[in-house]
Amino acid sequence: MSRPVPTIKEIADAAGVHPSTVSRALNPKKRHLVAKEVAGRIAVQAEALGYQPNRLAANLRLGRSDLIGVLLPDIANPVFGPILGGIAEVLSAEGYAPIVANAGNAPSQQVGFVERLLSQRVDGMILATVSQDDELVGFCIQRGLPVMLVNRSEAQDRVSSVVSDDNLGMRLAVDHLGALGHRRIAHVAGPLSTSTGAQRRDGFAHAMARRGLNGAVREAAGYSREAGRLAATDLLDAAGDITAVVAANDLLALGVLDALAARRLRCPGDVSLVGHNDMPLMDVVSPPLTTVRIEHREMGRIAARMLVETIKSRSSELRHVVLSPELVVRQSTAPRAVAARA
Amino acid sequence: MSRPVPTIKEIADAAGVHPSTVSRALNPKKRHLVAKEVAGRIAVQAEALGYQPNRLAANLRLGRSDLIGVLLPDIANPVFGPILGGIAEVLSAEGYAPIVANAGNAPSQQVGFVERLLSQRVDGMILATVSQDDELVGFCIQRGLPVMLVNRSEAQDRVSSVVSDDNLGMRLAVDHLGALGHRRIAHVAGPLSTSTGAQRRDGFAHAMARRGLNGAVREAAGYSREAGRLAATDLLDAAGDITAVVAANDLLALGVLDALAARRLRCPGDVSLVGHNDMPLMDVVSPPLTTVRIEHREMGRIAARMLVETIKSRSSELRHVVLSPELVVRQSTAPRAVAARA
DNA sequence: ATAGTTAGTGCAATCGATTGCATGAAGTCA
DNA sequence: TGACTTCATGCAATCGATTGCACTAACTAT
Structure with missing residues (x-):
């Protein structure tokens, strides 16, 4: 001992x-x-x-903790590793440590995590879990805790955020498919309760409208491969003549691939496919995925840096950083096949 | 305000x-x-x-923090998300929160993270960063901090651990290839400074010896796809007639794929390939990877549970849990081609 | 030599929660 | 009715670090 x-x-x-x-x-x-x-x-x-x-003793006296709460919906989702990596890098450099909560998607479950973080007197919180009308954001604001949103935003504009430009991302995707001759383009949307679901769906509609087109949309129940497969199955049932799909993220895109495989449709031979995120390994999936790349690690860094600045300056000024994505063209998109499928 | x-x-x-x-x-x-x-x-x-x-105040009085330090080498590596997910799940259920340190691989860098965790008075530490002769383990023991190793072990048997049975894993891989008729089987090893590098290399040699065979081994500089590519390139330069490779993890296996592609060798047509871990998406890479599956999330859960038990019981009794992996056969392995390559 | 100034150090209150021990009120029993 | 017991609550010390203010010694100027 x-x-x-x-x-x-x-x-x-x-x-x-x-x-x-x-x-x-x-x-x-x-x-x-x-x-x-x-x-x-x-x-x-x-x-x-x-x-x-002993930082416990010092920080009791100083009224702070040098800890930052980080709420993730699913740490095993490959998108969140890079985000957390960027967050951790900046927090470490600034003298903070991240308490990570794998909080899931249900607000009732998330509240328990937030209360634990509040009781540890975290100095601020970074939320990657936010939905459009998020009660946790209200909860934190009510307690005067600095909050930063990463990857998603919320509809009421109550706190700062770092997100990707979903309109631009969708325009890049739809224009790419349009340039390949596709006109029957559909969208597998993420949950519309999230900004990434709603804004990418809206971006899709706008981009299609610009081309005088109107595409079918199906909302997935969650951001998972299985949810993507179910939504794509529903889509293909309803509009079997589509020649291209844009998925709201890469996991949904992988689910679309599963649905295509189930009905012996080839990608990109029969249906072209675009995802979002460019999460790790998208270059080695079969086929390598064309996708809208979002710099997640940088997004994490920016979120952490902005939160630390907010904490230090005691400012309540809101800022929204919108990062420009870029289209990474791989082999899941090809020119529209001329011959119609039987 | x-x-x-x-x-x-x-x-x-x-x-x-x-x-x-x-x-x-x-x-x-x-x-x-x-x-x-x-x-x-x-x-x-x-x-x-x-x-x-206010847990700061309560815990100052009680001499604890309800916090657990978790050291990861690279949070963006898709293996660590599931491990952290398992850890977070159990810690949350037991009333603890994980402070995550993305500590990298260099001990000199890791010490800074450990000192910060010590100053926050974490109640224990889970290390996924351990090398065979790890100075951080000694550092923690010297301070009387309960430590738990996950995914890797250390050579001096000073602390408890949860790892996979690398001997069994390698036997499953080599036997699988042997059953497909392969005799010229090589190994891309992880860094031998880690138990996963050393033990999988040893397991490979044993499994080959059991078949009266002796396979070429090349050590990768790190657990990355690029390190795997370099090691495989070296291997193929030295022993171009190999018909199968076992990689010490999936990222290394992806690097092997890159090296094969660079010399127009087809997998599995020309060279069969097995990885380790079965990290996410290995079923959709091209070709879908045959791999030794390790239950990482369960490994994380067990590590967290054992650490919490150690903290609560104030016991210094060591335990080592060795989980049995299983071989997941996909399309990166095939019977040895009869015709020799030109 | 004396008065004034400055630097360095100590004193004690503070942060917020916990708990061993003391005290008093209420209840029980003979 | 008095002695004894038990329950509920309050008191004050404690955890370990920080810091405003007071005090003293050393230095400087007249």
């Missing part, structure tokens, strides 16, 4: 000074108040005794 | 009792010491005033 970690009081006894002098000597910002010789003696004793700062 | 969060003292004033009575009333484990009527009054006031427990 190890001996307890020494405290400032024990360093003080060993160095022959008052604990408050030790506290000042060990804090770079207050060290200038302590005589050099004394500060040196204290540093030697702290090192020798293996002093370990 | 929101009003400050009410404290127990303010609830006490509102309910007309002493703060210590409020503390007992709001703690389910001590509530039985408070008269029912008084506890009810206190609960009403706490709800009305929006009381939020």
Whole structure:
């Protein structure tokens, strides 16, 4: 059994000074108040005794925690690793640590996670879970906790966010398909309760309208491959003559591939396909997926940086950063087949 | 600007009792010491005033934090999402929260993360970053911090771990290839400084020896697709007549695919390929990958559960859990081609 | 030598929650 | 009615670090 970690009081006894002098000597910002010789003696004793700062005690006094809550809907979804990686990189550089909550999609479940984070007195929160009318956002605002949204936004414009330009993304996708001669283009949408569902659906409609076209849309129940398969199956049942599909994310696109495979339709021979995100490995799926690339790690970095700035400045000014996606063309899109399918 | 969060003292004033009575009333484990009527009054006031427990203060007094440090080498690697998901699930159920550190692979960099976690007084640590002779493990032991290893083990047997049975995994892979008629089987190993690198390399050699065979091995510099490509290129340069490769993980396997593609070798037509992990999407890569499946989410759950048990029991008894992997046969392996390649 | 100034250090309150022990009120028993 | 017991509540110390203010020693100027 190890001996307890020494405290400032024990360093003080060993160095022959008052604990408050030790506290000042060990804090770079207050060290200038302590005589050099004394500060040196204290540093030697702290090192020798293996002093370990106790941020619990310091932060109780200072009214902060140096912790940031990060709410993710599904950490196993390959999109969130890069986002969390970007968040962690910036928080670490700024002296914070992320408490990660794999909070799921149900608000009733998410509230429990948020309450735990609030009780740990996190200094702010980054939400990747937000829906259009999100009660958690209200909950956090009510408690005066700085909140930052990443990847999705919310409809009431109450907090800052970093998202992708879904209108542009959809225009890139539809224009790409249009340029390949496709006119019967459909959309597998994400849940319309999320901004990524609603805005990509709207972006799709706008982009089609610009070409004088009107495409079928089916909403998936969630952002999963299986939900994508079900939505695509429904779509193909209803509009079997489509020659292209734009999915609201890559997992949905993989589900579309499953639905096509189920009815022996080839991609891109029979149906071209575009996804969103460009999550890892999309270049090695079969076929390699054409997709709207969103820089998720950078999105995470920006979100963390903006939250830290909000915390430090005690500002309540809102900012919305909209990143421009780019189309990555791979082999899941091809010119429209001339011969009609039987 | 929101009003400050009410404290127990303010609830006490509102309910007309002493703060210590409020503390007992709001703690389910001590509530039985408070008269029912008084506890009810206190609960009403706490709800009305929006009381939020302050775990910083409580835990300073109690000498704990309800926080667990989780060290990952690369959160964007698709293997770690499921592991973190399993960890988060169990920690949440047990009243803990994970502080995630994307600590990279260099010990000098990792120490900074560990010191930050120590200063936050985490109650324990789960390391997915461990190497065979890991100085961080010694660092944590020296401070009396409960440590749990997940996915990898360390050579000195100082702390508990949950890993996959790499010997069995390699036997499954080599036997599968042997049954398909392959005899010139090579191995792309992970870094031998990790147990997954060393033990899978050893497992490969044993499995081959059992068949009276001896296969070429090349160590990749890291667990990345690019490192896999470089190691495979070196392997193919040195032993161009191999007909099968077992890679130490799926990312390395994808790199092997890249190297094969670069020299117009078809998989599995010219070279069969097996990976390890069965990370997400391996069923839709081209070709769908035969791989040794490791239940990462379950591994994360077990690691978290064992760490929590260690913390609660104050036991220093070591345990090692070795999970049995299974071979998932997809289309990257085929019978050895009879005709020799030109 | 004395008065004034400055630097360095110590004192004690504070952050917010927890709990061992003391105290008093209520209940029970002879 | 008095002694004893039990329950509920309050008191105050504690956890470990921070910091405003007070005090003292050293230095400087007249």
